[in-house]
Amino acid sequence: MNDNEQRTIAIRDLMESSGVRFGTSGARGLAADMTSEVCFAYASAFLQAVSATAGAVALAIDLRPSSPGIAAACAAAIRHAGLAVDYCGAIPTPALAWYAQMKGVPAIMVTGSHIPFDRNGIKFYWTSGEITKADEGNITHAVVALPSGELAIDLPAVNPEARRCYIDRYLCFFPEQCLDGMMLGVYEHSSVARDLLRDLLETLGASVVSLGRTDAFVPIDTEAVSHDDVERASGWAGQYGLDAIVSTDGDADRPLVGDERGQWLRGDIVGILCAQYLRAQAVVTTVSCNTAVERCGAFGEVVRTSIGSPYVIEAMETLVAAGGRTTVGFEPNGGFLVGTAIEKAGRILGPLPTRDAVLPMLCLLSMSREKGCRLSGLTLGLPPRFTASDRAQDFPTETSRRLLSELASSVTLIDELLGCLYGKLVRLDQTDGLRMFFAGGDIVHFRPSGNAPELRCYAESETPERAKELVLEGLRRFKLLADRARA
Known part of the structure; x- marks a missing residue:
């Protein structure tokens, strides 16, 4: 690479020309638009924003076919900044974050997480965890230098230490053979955690059945589980006599946990149960979470935020700074964050302020063993x-x-669109999108996705059937409203 001749580029201009921009978690865009120039520039802006001038940068990928090429550009940017590339291979995002925290180095994760196959993304980590919204602002306003030579290099040999550190995190906290006798299915699909998860569960004593492994990338969204995956889980549970089925999204920071019947548990319920198992005193979650988090009475304080892990982390940091309480966070997608060290039976779990899929599934499995009940x-x-x-x-x-x-500006329009289905509107919450509370106790929440051109709908009610009806009908009516606006 010839570094003598360079040109400068503003990230804000690059955002407009490429369409690659920050969403709720990292920079995201169409894989075809994430060129070597775009990825080199983003990685350079990150290193500039966190003032990384010496040592190494940890780098990892998920299993999307576009991820190695993006990582090659990020590696070139790291090398161009005079830093060493510590390439950790294909590992879960939380594994990379934990390793970076242990090593005291910044990290770059190439992943599109759960978003559609034709997209990808880059997540950035400092030694204390995910970058903040302020860091995103600094990256957005950065101007970086691009060399005139190649903007990608061959990736170095994989350093397996990050994978080992992540597994050890759980082996040191959960008792030996704590899952002895359990028959668990791992829905592997294209999860970057599929082999690691099998190794960990078997080391803890479980018998593992591999399910649904695929070479093609499958974008699993833990907040919108497909009908096919619902049917698959039910069939697998009956076929193999499983105690539970576990899986993750693409980069393994969001869990899927299914009970012995193959019924997937909602992510916010997984989060509540995990927080109970860890005896958390303060919980941070998003505005879209199930109100059972307050109604269960298990936590001394519950703080709600806008949707996205940076907001959860910011609120967790505020609680941790106040001191004295075991603090955790989670999102309705099931991703679980640990803000303070947690002690249980003399074993210590260190803080990890980024979404994690493995901890909540292990907590629920251990909880069912300790209570002597099925997962359901x-x-x-x-x-x-x-x-x-x-x-x-x-x-x-x-x-x-x-x-x-x-x-939001017209109760009349809400009544016309939704009134006959939802009843009388009681109040609105515009913390993130539009969350509507109705007299009968139903809650419906619409918001644009921060990662892709999608409209998300969340609903809460007194029966699962009613909640599902509210979502399906709400989306149908919203689409009709959009069609009328276009006409």
Whole structure:
């Protein structure tokens, strides 16, 4: 690479020309638009924003076919900045974050997480965890130098230490053979954690059945589980006599946990149960979470935020700074964050302020063993509040925002669109999108996705059937509203 001749580029200009920009978690865009120039520039801006001038940068990828090429450009940027590339290979995002935290180095994760196959992304980590919204602002306003030579290099040999550190995190906290006798299915699909998860579960004593492994990338969204995956889980549970089924999204920071019947547990219920198992005193979650988190009475304080892990982390940091309480966070997608060290039976779990899929699944499995009940029995002690969610894909973000603004300013329009289905509107919450509370106890929440052109709908009611109906009908009516606006 010839570094003598360089040109400068502003990240803000690059965002406009490429369409690659920050969403709720990292920089995201169409894989075809994430060229070597774009990725080199983003990585350079990150290193500039966190003032990384010496040592190494940890780098990892998920299993999307476009990820190695993006990583090669990020590696070139790291090398160009005079830093060493510590390439950790294909590992979970939280594994990279934990390793970076242990080593005291910044990290770059190439992953599109759960978003559609034709997209990808880059997540950035400093030694204390995910970058903040302020860091994103600094990256956005950065101007970086690009060399005139190649903007990608061959990736170095994989350093397996990050994978080992991540597994050890759990082996040091959960008792030996704590899952002895359990028959667990791992829905592997294209999860970057599929082999690591099998190794970990077997080391803890479980018998593992591999399910649904594929060479093609499958974008699993833990907040909008497909009908096919619902049917698969039910069939697998019956076929193999499983105690539970576990899986993750593409980069393994969001869990899927299914009970012995193959029924997937909602992510916010997983989060509540995990927080109970860890005896958390303060919980941070998003505005879209099930109200059972307050109604269960298990936590001294519950703080709600806008949707996205940076907001959860920011609120966790505020609670941790106040001191004295075991603090955790989670999102309705099931991703679980640990803000303070946690002690249980003399074993210590260190803080990891980024979404993690492995911890909540291990907590629920251990909880069922300690209580002597099936996984389905863990939810019986929670208030009977049920949530559902889904999304309308290929729904322009600007259209969503405009229509939600119109709804928020007109109770009459809300009544015309939703009144006959939902009842009388009681109040609105515009913390993130539009969350509507109705007299009968139903809650419906619309918001544009921060990662893709999608409209998301969340609903909460007293039965799972009613919650699902609210989501499906709500999305249908919203699409009709959009069609009328275009006509």
